Amino acid sequence: MATRRRATLLLSALLVPLGVITLIAMVLLWPSGDRTSLSVANPYATAEGVSFDRGTVLAVREGDCPSSRPTVDAGGTAQICTIADTQPALGGDLVPVEVTPELARTDAVEAGDEIRYLNLANVLQGGAAPYVFVDFVRSVPIVALAVGYAVVVVAVARWRGLRAMIGLVGALVILAQFVLPGLVEGKPPLLLGLVGSVVIMYGVLYFAHGVSARTSTALLGTVFGLGVTAALAAWTTDAAHLTGMGDENAYTLVNASDELSISSIILCGLIISGLGVLNDVTITQSSSVWELHELAPNTSGRRLFASAMRIGRDHIASTVYTIAFAYAGAALPVLILVSLYDRALLDTLTSGELAEEVARTLVGSIGLVLAIPLTTAIAVLVVKAVGPRTAGGGSGDGPAGSGTTPAVLAAGAGTLPPGGRLVGLGERSARRAAEQDA
Missing domain, CATH: 2.40.50.140 (Nucleic acid-binding proteins)
Structure with missing residues (x-):
């Protein structure tokens, strides 16, 4: 617990100023709520008698x-x-x-x-x-599905699952009250998406996972991933000419207000679309580093990073195609329609109908992949900086910083041997018993 407190103080020195700056920016960007310049015909409006x-x-x-x-x-x-x-x-x-x-x-x-x-x-x-x-x-089936989802999440994840759902509601409130009205009023889309995303991540991560060094480490990695995603989104929207004119809803919005820019909406959407997956990989990677460190606290930082990155690479491999399949499923009617056209594959993927989905997948994946090693490195630096010191004055890296690990740790713990694989006392005992039987 003392180690976790020191880690929390160390991370707070970075996250508290960042949070204050984000809140100030949010106040400055907060929309006025004036929609007099917006004129959209309500498709459900009826004439008298209808x-x-x-x-x-x-x-x-x-x-x-x-x-x-x-x-x-x-x-x-x-x-x-x-x-x-x-x-x-x-x-x-x-x-x-x-x-x-x-x-x-x-x-x-x-x-x-x-x-x-x-x-x-x-x-x-x-x-x-x-x-x-x-x-x-559709009220009855949708409500039934939502109730079933809530019951399953709470039954499996208990209070943490309930907090995650409440955090999701808060995130939707931020989108509805801050991001969407800001886009309508012509606020800077890059700042709007970035500030809104950071505020959502602060609330969701701390509310769902608690205030801890693990969560703070994941938050730092998430903010870095968001920064990379925002920069790539800004470049891609301009370089690839993502105008959104392939969607009939875009035409409606363009004709509704002179201040509304479809490119701005696409840019903001590129930033927000990867929030969920980015949050998933950073919190998982941070937890992996802390668990490995608690099981083998005397492992060198380099070996700890290498072990955690093996987990991270598996996560990257699975998450990258998760993003692609999620977008492909959402755009399935468009994919079917475009596949019926007699066009080359490259022309199809770069067409106005699919370019936004392709860019969204690539931008989100790059931010995700780069966030994993950074989150891992931050977690390793934090746990080694605040972790227990050895008698020789090292940072838990073994004698003279050689990177060797003690042969025996506390009961129930394990070591990270030179190969980097975690070996628990139970596995060593089973191996010795097998040797005696032989």
Whole structure:
């Protein structure tokens, strides 16, 4: 405990000033909340007499489209479409809700589904379809999934899992109240993303993992990774001309405000997108160094770093393709569509549709990979600087700094032999027993 206290004081000398500077920057960048310059049409806004209603589908059938009634009245032939006979949630007679052709081809609407539909009955007299399908009501399955997730996390991770979920809620609040409004008001995206990310990491790491030297070490590595990611994101956004114009939502935002820049949104998104994975690898790497040190406190710093980096390399190998697969899964419809085009692979990967995802994967991966050795080095420096001293006056590196380790440690501990592999007393006892049997 004394060692941990000294390590905490040493790290506080770096993290406290950084935290103060971050909070000052956050206050200076805090958005005013004025959105008068922003004009976005609400797709769910309705005219007078029109409403979005909810109801339960009782039956799905094929029939004459209500929207083709004007054609029938003019002597034409009615089109056939899918109709969901729906019981309104507020009561009343069944209403024939016309399902869009795209959705009808998937057979997604079934009896028992709760849906939202556009009610035009009060404004249409013998014209188009008075009831049109809008969306499903997903409240029950989503809430059930969220509750199941919370139960599983708390059951396995106990109080730490609960703190992590509360920290996640706090991170979402920072995004909603600071980052997003700041982007709308035209704040500097690089500073906005970096300051917001650092504040989130301070809160999430300390709240979920507690205030300790391990957490502080991981936080330093995370901040370094964020700095690398931010620098790469700024360069990539400009050099690769990531304009975001391949997305229809980008066109909506561009037309909504003169102060809103899609490139700024992409830059900020590149910084924030790697937060979760970066936090994961740094806290794991920091914990690995501290556990190895506690099991073999007299191991040299160089050997301790090499042992921890073997763990880090495995983590790098697994996490890099984790990021790639996560982005590929999110962009699967775009990947399928682009794969159908008759284009060269390089042209496809650098096209406007995929360039942002490719850049996001590469930028996040570089920041992640570089954060691991730095976090490991910081952790080793801290544990060796505050760790127990040997009688010879070294820093736990053995006699005369030779890097040798004692043959016997405290009960339950182990040594790091020249090969760098941790050998516990249980394994040595089993080896001696096998030799006696032979």
